[in-house]
Amino acid sequence: MSARVLSQIWAAIFILLGIVAFSLRYQARHEVQEGLQDSLWRLSYDIKFEVDSPEAEVRVGLPDQDSSAAIIEVEEKSHINLDAEDYTSPLNKNRELILTTQLTGNYQVGAEFEIRLKPRNAWDEQHQVSGLSSTARSRFLRSDATIDTAGANVREVMQQIPRGELTDSELVQQLFDFCSQSFKPGSSADGFDAVGYALANHQATPLGRVRTLVTLCRAYRIPARLVTGFELRQSDSAKPHVWAEVFYGHHWVPFDPTYGHARQMPYNFLPIRHDGEEIVRGEGIKDLSAKYTILRLPPPANVLQAEVRRPSQVLDLTRLPVEMHEIMSLMLLLPLGALITAIFRNLIGMRTLGTFAPALLAMSFIYAELATSLVILIAVLTAGYFGRIMLDRLHLLMVPRSSIVLTMIIMLIVFGVSLIDYADPISGVRAVLLPLVILTTLIERYFVTTEEDGMAFAMQLVVGTAVVAACCYLILGWKQIGALLLIYPELHFFTIAAFIWIGRYSGYRLVELWRFRDMVK
C-alpha cells in the first residue's frame, strides 16, 4: 500500500477515534453534570371538590416544560367518574388537564410530577416571540373585573408617572418600583386583592400588587399578564405564587413585585399558568380545595457513587487537583503550538530560528504575565546578546560558551524577579519559567546565522520567529481552548489527523507562489 493511501487511512482512523472518544466523554459528562447540578423534585396536587350538577368542568394547570425545568414523569390519579383530557391553550401555551364529571358527588383528584430542575445558564435567553398577534394583543390589554384599567385611581397614578419620552423598559421599571414599594402588606380579607382598593389605601396583598402592576401596564397600552406557579422548595403545603409578565422588546419579561425579582425569575420558579391567578379552577362545582406538596428527591445512584475510585478515572484530567489544571492545559496546548508551527513552516513557508522555539516561547508567555515576560525577555535577549559579543573575543568552545550565556541569563532572571518582587510582590514570579535553554540556543543560533548567512537572513529568521510566536500566543492564550482540552484531551486525535494531512501536503508553500512569480508569464 502506498504511503499516501496509508496516510489517508490513518488520518481517517484518528478522526473517527476523535469523534468516538469525544462523544463518549461528552455523554458521560452530561449525565454526571445533570446528576450533580440538576435537582429532582416531586410536585403533588391533591384536589377535592363537590359536584351538584352532572356537567361540571375542572381545569388543572400543569407545569410548563421549559429549558430550566423538565418534567420527567407525570402520574395522574383521577377519580373513576372523570373524563380527563390534556389541552394546551394556543394563546398562552398553558398545559391544562380538563376534567369533566359525569355524576354528582365528592371528587378527589391527585396528580404527581417529577421535575428535573436545571440551573439556568447565562446564555439561556428567554424565548423570543416575533410579536403578538392582534388577538393576543387585545387579550393582554383588555380590562376586566379584576384588571380595571379605567379606574379613577389608575388615572391618578398615570398622572403621577407621565409616559413622556420613557421607553417601555424604563416605564415598566417605574411601574414595578411603584408596585413593589408604595404598598404596605394587607390581607385579602380586607379586599386589598382588588386594584382600586389597594391604590386607594396604599395597602396590598401579593396578588393585589401583581394585579396593580398588570393593570397599570395595560393602562399604558403595554401588554401584560399574571403568571401563577410555584417556587420549588420543600413544603407539604406549598402556596402558589403570582407574578407578572410584561411584553416588550419581543419578550415576555417577568416582574415579581412581591419578592422584587425583575426581568428574570430565579430558576427555581416554575410557571404553571400564564394569564391566570389559580392553579385549579372549575365551573359548576363547590368547595374546591387544592393542596400542593413539594418534595426534594435524591439524585440517581451513579451520581452518589461518583467518588468511588475506578481505573477509568485516569482518563479524566479534570479530577486532578485544581493547581495542576493550569500546567496540564498548558501541556495540552503544546501540540496546538506545534500545529501552528507546522502550518507556518510547511504550508506558508516561513522560516524561524529553531523549530519549536517560537511555540515554546509563546507558551511561557501565556503561563507568565505578558508585560513581565516581555520585560524579562528583552532584558534576557539584550544581556545574552552583549554577553555573547563579549565572549566572542575569548575564543571559548561552544558548550562552555553557551553555558556562560545561560548562567548570565539565570543570574539576570533571579535578580530581575527579586526586583519585581520588591516593587510589586504579587506579579511576575512565574516569569522564571521562561524557557532559558531555548533562549540561550536562540541567541547562539542567531549569532551563527548572522556570521554564516548574513545579517539580512538572520533578521528574516528573527521576524519569522516573532510572527510565529505572536500567532501561537494569540491562539493558545485563549483560556477556553486550554480548558476545553483539559476536559476533552481526545481532541488531539484531530490534531494528529491534521499533522498527517500537513505531512502529506505536497502542494506549494505560500511563499513559493511569491518566489516563483516570475516563472509565469
Added chain:
Amino acid sequence: MDNNSNRFWAWPDELKRRGILGINQRNLDIILESNPRAFYPRVDNKLLTKEICQANGIQVPETYFIIKEHSECHRFLDLVEDRTEFVVKPSSGAAGRGIVVVAGRLGNNFFTSSGRLIEWTDLRHHLSTIISGLYSLGGQADSVIVERRIVSHPLLKSIAVEGTPDIRVILYRGVPVMAMIRLPTKMSGGRANLHQGAIAAAIELNTGRTYGGVCRDRAISMHPDTNFPIAGIELPNWKDVLEGAMKLSDALEMGYVGIDFVIDADTGPVVLEANARPGLAIQLAHREGIVPRLKYIDSIPMADRTGENRWDVIESIATKSSDFWRI
C-alpha cells in the same frame, strides 16, 4: 532587458502548469521516494564523499590532513607546513557553512581570498568550533578537513567576483537533468551562496553554455558587479563535469542528488560536495520547472537511461523545445 513580471504572486495551478517543483513536493515525492535514509552519510559527511570519489576515479581537491580531536588543533601549524593557500572546512557542514578559504599567509597570519586577516588564534578557535559541531547537521561532533585551494579556471574569472564559481548538476535516477553555475558577487561576500546574493545561471546540458540567470530570485542578464553578460559563456571541460557527476551519482546510489563542482585551472573539474536535498533556485535560473524533466526520465525505459545511453538522454533533454516541457 530583464523580463520580470510585476505580479506579486503566481497561482498554484500556473506554477503546476510550468512544472515548478515546490519544497513540499520535493521532500515528499522525490527525496523520500528516491533517496534511502541509510545512504545519507555518503553525502552529509564530506570525508566519506571524498573516499567514494577517489574509489571511483573522480577528481576531488587533494586532502592535506584531517583534524578529529581538539587536542590535535595545536599541531595545525606543523601539519600545514609552509603552505600559503588551503581550505579549512567542516566535514559535515551544510550550505558552505564554516568554510574558510586561506589565500595568503604572512608567518602565522592568514588572509582569506577577499583579503581579510585571520590570526592564528582566530583560526585555532575556528578549528575547535568546527570540532564542537557548531556547523554540523544536528550539532554532532565533527572533524576538520584541510585541503587544497582550488584556483578557478581563467575562463571563469571574468564572471566571478571575489570568489570561486561552482557548478551544480542535478541528477535524477543517474541522469543529469539540470545544471547551473553559481557566481559569487560583492553582495554575497565572495561566496557562491544564492540566498546571500550570488548569481545563478542555467547551463545547457549538451553544450555547457550558460543562459538565463537569476539573482535573489529575480531574473537578470548582467553580472551586477562587472556588467558582463552572464549568458553565452562556454564552460571548459563540460563533458568531464557530466561524466564525473554520473559516475558519482551511480556510486552514491541516490535517486535525486545535486553534485557541486569547481573547475580547477590545472586539474579540471573536481567535486566539492554532493547534496541529497538540492535547492529549487535552479528552476529560477532556467526560468523553467524541473518536474517535466523528471517525468521525462521516468518515461524512458531503464535500459535507455543507464550507462553510455545517458548521453543520448542528455542530448534529447537539451534539444527539446520549451513547448515540450509545458504540462
